Amino acid sequence: MVEKDWLLKVTNLTKIYGEPGANTLLQTGPEFNSNICPETGSIVACADISFDLYPGEVLGIVGESGSGKSTVVKMLYLDIESSNGAALLKPYQNGLVNILDESNQKKRWIRNYLMGMVYQNPRDGLNFKFSSGGNIAEKLIMGGNYHVASIRTRAKDLLTKTEVPVQRMDDKPASFSGGMQQRVQISKAIANNPPLLFLDEVTTGLDVSVQARVLDLIRELQHDLGIAMIVVSHDLSVIRMLTDRTLVMKNGRIVERGLTDQILQDPQHPYTQLLVSSLL
Structure with missing residues (x-):
């Protein structure tokens, strides 16, 4: 991969809650x-996080609860503001503008057109007052599609792709199983x-058999659509199944990075060694 091929370039991303001191x-x-x-x-949720992501690549971020991995993703998805750092997205202004510093209006445009998010809790990513098709329609409308027939057709296609019965398109997510709610959330996230x-943490809280099916679905979608992904998990088995490269985080910092296979087979940092040994 050459330098010019990057999709996302993150530099010194930092989030501090509270008033930092000179030596924080x-x-x-x-x-x-x-x-x-x-x-x-x-509290230093994360500090000095830097990495590049390439088109079609799947990057894993792994660490225990409180390591800062979810904070990184929430800042990049523009859910929360950063304390410092930059994120350049090549499809936006040719990667010349820090998206973290853009106006709220421009951030909404970036989220609606250039990003998707699947949260651990489907209630964070779905509107439970809308039907499953209505949730997808919401994302499509925010992305500039106002044609009712094409919206409904796209919703049907996405639900079929994510193995949600099309006849349940007008049912609300509250009546779905946890695994099916996640599949609807994935459909919404990739709508545009x-x-x-x-x-x-998209499989946390799901039964083991449901976890496996959701992971299979994500892997199939990535293969078919070529979407670049950042996968956050505390579970190395999820990271092993989905990702090409991995960042290992502890106490808000990256302690190890490299090819996922390399990290799993020959971890260098004591914390990574502990994680890998717990997987075996």
Whole structure:
């Protein structure tokens, strides 16, 4: 992969809750086994996160609860504001503008046209007052499609692709199983053919057999559509199944990065070694 081919370039992404002190970043992190500043009590959710993502690539971010992995994705999806850092998205202004600094109106455009998100809890990604087809329609309308017939056709196609019975298109997600809710959420997330999809702990809380089917579906969609993905999980088996490269996070910092196979077969950082040993 050559430098010019990147889709997303993230540099020094940082999120601090509370008022940071002069030494907050120096007194937190894996070497201190804490992300809480001893001077000010501010919380460093993540700090100095940098990476490139390439078209069609699947990048994993793995770590325990509180490691900062979900915060990274929420900042990149523009759900929450960053404290520092830059994110350049090649399809937006040819990758010359930091999307984190854009106006709320422009951020909505970026989210609607260039990104999709599948949350751990379907209630965060779906409107339970709408039908499954209505949720997809909402995303399509926000992406500029106002033609009712084409919206309904697209909704049917997406539900079929994600193995949701089309005859249930007018049913509300509340009447669906957890696995089916996630499949509707995936349909909504990819409705406008975004080049980038975020997946945040999408199998947590699902039965093992349902987890496997959802992961199979995600892998099939990525193969068929060529969407670049960032997959957040505390579960290395999910990372192993879906991703090409992996970032390992602890206490808000990246402690190891590399090809997923390489990290699983020969982890270098003690924390990664612990994660891998727990998988075996």
